[in-house]
Amino acid sequence: MKPYKFLIIPNRKKDTGLAVTKRILAFLQGKGQELYVDPEFWEDTKSFQTNPVTPDQYDSIHMAVILGGDGTILSSARKLYQYSIPLLGVNLGRLGFLAEVEPEAATEALEKVLQGQYSVERRIMLSGSILNQGREKTDPFLGFNDAVITRGAFSRMLRVAVEINGRYVETFLADGIIVATPTGSTAYNLSAGGPIIVPGAQNLVITPICPHSLSVRSIVVSEEDEISLRVESEASPEEEEQERKIMLTIDGQVGYGLEQGDQVRLSRADGAIYIVKMKDSTFYDILRRKMF
Incomplete structure (x- = not known):
């Protein structure tokens, strides 16, 4: 099976020294996946065989892994909306209602992604x-x-x-x-x-x-x-x-x-945003855990 093309979107303010980002990159590199980052982050991540993404490559990206809070996902969603790329959020913020995967569970979640154990939820804009x-x-x-x-x-x-x-x-x-x-x-x-x-x-x-x-x-x-x-x-x-x-x-x-x-x-808006969901988690689970 061909490797996934992952776009990794870090947040320097939330991820000190890009520690969580590098752990995710190391995991995906070890699994033989194809990795892309914004050119701003390429110098910091090129040791993981990342590629600086160009606008003409967005259409071929299979999934974006966004590290930060819900605000990072919101800005990324507006930027990537036209490409229909599924977004997986890793929560480095406070509430993390959109970024439901916690940092310590990130590699476990990505393992499930590689095994097809996830769903994609369609959200309107x-x-x-x-x-x-x-x-x-x-x-x-x-x-x-x-x-x-x-x-x-x-x-x-x-x-x-x-x-x-x-x-x-x-x-x-x-x-x-x-x-x-x-x-x-x-x-x-x-x-x-x-x-x-x-x-x-x-x-x-x-x-x-x-x-x-x-x-x-x-x-x-x-x-x-x-x-x-x-x-x-x-x-x-x-x-x-x-x-x-x-x-x-x-x-x-x-x-x-x-x-x-x-x-x-x-x-x-025409089209939609696609949010990656782990199969063992529902909206009501997140609502109960983070709101009530």
């Missing part, structure tokens, strides 16, 4: 764009967890008008609003009182942040729905520019400035 008066202000963007509209430096409420498939739903007065995928439902959405949605579900959830009404609740929509959020700030024209800043944040990692009247359009 968000696709979005920002418009003003019908014209796009930014290139389209992708999100794995969520898209969040909040105010910047000052804690002043926002008005955000929500439409679904072009039909007006409500204008929410709140600290902000979250649109999350099932993967992101256990992140900011959960902290804001939104529901947990099983990862394989084909839904999006809209959750106001600290709404100015006790009757406001999250709205779960289908993967076919298009969501539109229009920003209507509570700030007056006389207030300082700094106070009126509004931000759209994607996965807590990528930010865009918004102005009053801007419209954020969000829907399920």
